[in-house]
Amino acid sequence: MTHRTRRVLLPPPLALVGALGLLSGPGPAPVLATGTGADPGARAALAEARTAARLEEVRRDPGRLRDFLRRLPKGGDLHHHLGGAVPTESLIRLAAEDGLCVVARTLTAVRPPCGPGARPAADARTDAVFRTALLRAWSMEGFPPGRPGHDHFFATFGRFAEVIRRHRGRQLAEVADSVARQHQFHLETMVTPVEDAARGLAAATGWDPDPARLHRALLAGGRLDRLVAAARAEADAADAGFRTASRCGTPRPAPGCRLVVRRISHAHRNSPPEVVFTQLALGMRLASRDPRFVAVNLVEPEDGAVALRDYRLHMRMVAHLRRAYPRARVTLHAGELRPGLVKPADLAFHIGEAVEVAGAGRIGHGVDLVHEDGWRGLLRTMARREVAVEVPLTSNAQVLGVTGADHPFPVYRAHGVPVVLATDDPGVSRTDAGHEYARAATVHGLGYRELRDLARASLEYAFLPGRSLWRGNPTAHGYRPVPECAAAPPGHASPGAACRRLLAAGAKAAVQWRQEVAFARFERRHGG
Template sequence: MLTCLSAAPPAAAASAVPPPPLTDAEARTDAYLASVRTTAPDPRALRRFFLKLPKGGDLHNHLFGAVRTEYLIALAAEDGLCIDTATLTAVVPPCGPGTRPAVDARSDRDFREAILRAWSMYDFPPDQSGHDHFFATFDKFGLVPALHPGKVLAEVADSVAAQHQFYLETMVNPASDRAEQLADEVGWDPDLAALHARLLDGGRLDEVVADARRATDDSDAGFRAAARCGTDRPRPGCRLTVRFVYQAFRGESRERVFTELALGMRLAERDPRFLAVNLVQPEDGPVALADYTLQMRMVRYLHTVYPKAHVTLHAGELRPGLVPPEDLRFHIREAVDVAGAERIGHGVDLRHEDDWQRTARTMAARRIAVEVPFTSNAQILGVRGAAHPFNTYRSYGVPVVLATDDPGVSRTDISHEYQYAAETYGLTYPELKDLARASLEYAFLPGRSLWQGNPTRDGYRPAAACAGQLPGSGRAPGAECRRLIDASPKAAVQWREEAASVSFERAFGRTPAPN
């Protein structure tokens, strides 16, 4: 039986302490936001506010789905690729019957717009389900970014930096073809330890790891060249801290899913550019549904072998009617309890799961964050507003971070996600500021945090080493605080966020509201 959706949230934990009081700058900035949002509504001023708002990092981002579709069309034209006129899929040349050169999109507006519609949610009717169209886009444009991962990363990094973010965890899958080949050679074995041993036999998995690292080296070189890093004209993306999450494809055969997960976790322990693994593709796909529990067991086993690898999982990206009722009852719970996920992506069907309140309390107690991409949830699932569990997670003390998912396909940006949250759920500036801080606090970037304790429960209080020395305090960081920032990649980006917030509050806290 599905649990009741109207259960009351838990009482605040007795151990919680009052959050730090607002500073004058925060209060003035909040007053400005209120003025342009409700007192004297000004859409342009509101958009500018959210664009300039420092927004920490993006923790749920698929690299190939994040790049602008217009840029992909330009790359396809430069490469001399062809477009299948029946499916609008990019294919390799020569352009024979049934295809057109992608370069035609430069001069033929109708052709260009047809590609935009096929490769993204451009002009998609808002009153229709976008689920099938959304997921179909990747096979149509996938050849293009695969040829230029470095250029694509440079473009995406610039867009993230332009949104006033300082960190990106993006999902990639280098050498996945080699992993699939190895999996097919090894075959399936329900004894996961034995299967893992067969992957390691003769150093075969390590060969795939080496291939993945070489592919990432090539991508890095392409990124640095395209972004002009190290020159006197670097692009903004050069200043962005970027790390990777390896994505395994949950719709593949069991042996392929296991092998890709093993590859991703082995990379995370051997290459500092990689931090974690995730499972991607539609959660409602037939294989994904049939093998869901088994895949959670795969993650649990491999995490015992690779304990330093982090785990974030798409779970609960479902709604009633999309799958049979029984498949709504356990996905988030098993991602938490069986797989040991440290973050949950989407988590939309929470309130349809059995004993979901216990799952929410568990997530709060373990500080398991939920990654929320509002536009993606609306486009794919049709879930928005009060139907979204955003406020439910917050009421239970679950850490929440805002994310974009596939902003190129969705045609959105992180500023829109923050604005949507503020307007839909009535968030204040201090609440938005803490959402941005959460996106760095719950990042997998290594090192000590700038904050102490449980910030989601107790508020963001600086670690003892930096107490009273944050940007805007009027005090330069002392030796102990500086050591923390220099030694910790996480604390370093958190410090950048705090410094940017001070500048933002000076600008908007002193800006008179428009008449």
């Protein structure tokens, strides 16, 4: 039986627009489908079951599976580096437009003029061999599959660093479009605010092992606040460039204009301790004052000599600053390691310290889990506190050579720890969210309902303000709507008055509702 469907517009009030913080303004309101006749719950259950069967039907057909997962609503990307997300072809184009040069021996982009041993990046427009060499040097393109690419992966960033310092707005516009085209609604991307100025302040302040004294020294004379103002101005300029490049606010906006974008400030863990502390303090203060910035993280290879030496010191820094800035959130790269990469003692505590000492709300990678001291107890703690793990399956395979049964992805899930799929550096890895969901479906055998819950988790554990659409601990008890929105399956019918108030009150529930509307459409399309 078929039923006519009417569409109801839910106009976003100004409070909701402000809470969402869309780079482009409110845009069109989400469309809510509601039907007549059969009970919405029964229709939704039937469409869900048929969609799950459709996934099993296409599972062994790569082309049809890819199309299914590309169209699947996939929530948000919570572990994402803006600098590593720009497609390599775009980096080469930008380098050529800016007149940059490339050092022939290292294939590193540098400022002009092109001296001995360097050539214009623009040569890649006509020299196919040179262009291919850049693609391979600046990404994982052509890297032998099945071989850990740790050194090559991390080396790419230094080679194109001069390119990504420029045109941040254009880069964000291209990345946002690619995320939106993957049917995602939220992006938390990692950036380094005013890096040179932060390093300058760190050098002027120097190191003090007492974090309270060091923090006071940074604040003295308004120095850290001037850094915050500079970082906000830098973000303003990037946002303006984004809006222009994406035609936001015009009759023909790009897809990325409707994406909710937040920034995570990161510190470079292989830098001197005064630099790490200054970058963390800047990120925390930004997250307390500017809603575009939501959290801090630590980046660079976790197995670096300085990162290993100072790991526990960094965790204590974060713990101290969390007390000073309770509104700021923390997500930490932790456990991006494997046996043989570091000595066994360094596999035994990184995730635990990130959770227990630094108080991270999420961790990234978490690959060396079973080598941690007391890892089963750690899993219980993470499940109880709902500390989510950001899992970029492709990155873990490329960088560490860890995949399949060797990956702790199913272990986290089996112990009730929230898990979200992520892309990490999709430009470098030559991947996207659809590929990550395909890996989860094919390598780990997940079905439709499990993939849908992973997508829901990526919004449930996003650093967005406001109440959730889901009650309690959804990882442990399933995704059950809160009482205000429980009259019908979310997204399958127009919300009642109480549910509308919830959606208007905060960004999280509003974005989650958008995803549920998308799921309803997806299941009608694939489940008939």
